[in-house]
Amino acid sequence: MDKNIWKQLYTLINEWIQLGAWKFIRSNDFVGLEINGATYYCTIMGQLGDCIGFSIYEGEQGYRDLNSISLEYEEDRVIQYMMFDQTCLTFYMGDREEVPSSQRQMMKTLGFKYRGKGNWPYFLSFQSRFYPYEINDYQAKIMIQVLEQLIPLMKAYINKEVVVDFDQDEMLYTHDGIYEARALPPVKDKFPTLTITDKGNLETIPQSFRQFIIELAYLKGGIVEAGYDRPISGLVLLAMELESQEIVYMNLLKVEEEQSKACLNMFQELLEDYGKPTEIMIRNPRVFCALSSICEVCGTKIYMTALPMIDNILNEMEYYMSK
Incomplete structure (x- = not known):
């Protein structure tokens, strides 16, 4: 783990925590960011006071994953399936025991201190077919790039410098330093329908x-x-x-x-x-x-x-x- 990368990540995440952006936006109100030619979609969680964090999804496939996880399912097993079948980077606020040991050690090395139940930041990578796992330096860089754009965007939204009607299928969006409301992309099915054209036997x-x-x-x-x-x-x-x-x-x-x-x-x-x-x-x-x-x-x-x-x-x- 590169100490310089993680110092930058913890510095930004502390700023995010101080901002408390999740108090002003719902988890199904999406945020889009164009960064270095790539599009990232974010969901910001925690308005109800539980499961504070955000998830980052990249590109068209990421947008499909985001929409699939945002739907309501009655069965816990279906919710679990959708959770494990997505690919994203996620930040959570949780208890000390939930933080991967390598991240706890990095906090100690860098001198970042957190106290109390539910006040410990940690980062996970979700990848379809794999179990949620700690992020690596490359993924930490992506989170840094997103936070560098997401924090000022959310400050502008909180200060009402940009108005978005989430209930009319708009999302909060930034590109080239511009903050605006933009229509959500059309939702494409995540799961392919296998059409039988040859009846065979x-x-x-x-x-x-x-x-x-x-x-x-x-x-x-x-x-x-x-x-x-x-x-x-x-x-x-x-x-x-x-x-x-x-x-x-x-x-x-x-x-x-x-x-x-x-x-x-x-x-x-x-x-x-x-x-x-x-x-x-x-x-x-x-x-x-x-x-x-x-x-x-x-x-x-x-x-x-x-x-x-x-x-x-x-x-x-x-x-x-x-x-």
């Missing part, structure tokens, strides 16, 4: 009266594997036959496996082994986008619903992984 597969529950979920806890510079997140794809409550398919996906295609391949295996089901029940939006087309071809009804029986299985998996 689907028409010859017999109809069955089976019902399946299909889940794609991230598991809590990182997994250390050789070849990666950070822990990966366990991502499990499973299918349960509803009547028997039997798990008929389970796969812990590799980092390189494309999720939507893995869902489609799994469903095709179910078709070969059990025939066309009358219906499947899911809750993950990615699974819906992956399977809606082939379900239509097969005459299989697909439902979005709560899956409490799957939660019990996932909880057990997490318990044994933690041992």
Whole structure:
């Protein structure tokens, strides 16, 4: 860790904390910044007094991640999936125990002192398929660049030097030293819809009266594997036959496996082994986008619903992984 980089980061974050910008803006009021040819989108959290911080998303894919995480989901497991399936840099205010040990040591080395519950700054990197991890010097530089633009932008907004109607799909934006309101970019779907154009042998597969529950979920806890510079997140794809409550398919996906295609391949295996089901029940939006087309071809009804029986299985998996 480069002491000069981190000194600059902590100096700026202290200024951000003193500003208290989260008191003046909601987490679903987006901020955009053009910096060195790149566009960053920010969400500023903490207006309700909890989870104080901000997240930085880069480019078009980052904007898709930001929108996906900003939607409201009824199921905790879907919220967890969206959280682990995003790529962003995040600053939080938390307790001392939440701060990565390397960052605590850097604070001590640089002479920055924090006291009290919820008053310790720390920084995490989220990357799809990987477990949240401490940021490196390169990522710290990005946070510095963003804060150098974000702090004066928020000061201008707080002082009413720029007016934004967030409720009319505007965002607070800065480019080339200009602060303005700008229309939000159109929201593009994060998850690809896999359209079945070649029915192949689907028409010859017999109809069955089976019902399946299909889940794609991230598991809590990182997994250390050789070849990666950070822990990966366990991502499990499973299918349960509803009547028997039997798990008929389970796969812990590799980092390189494309999720939507893995869902489609799994469903095709179910078709070969059990025939066309009358219906499947899911809750993950990615699974819906992956399977809606082939379900239509097969005459299989697909439902979005709560899956409490799957939660019990996932909880057990997490318990044994933690041992």
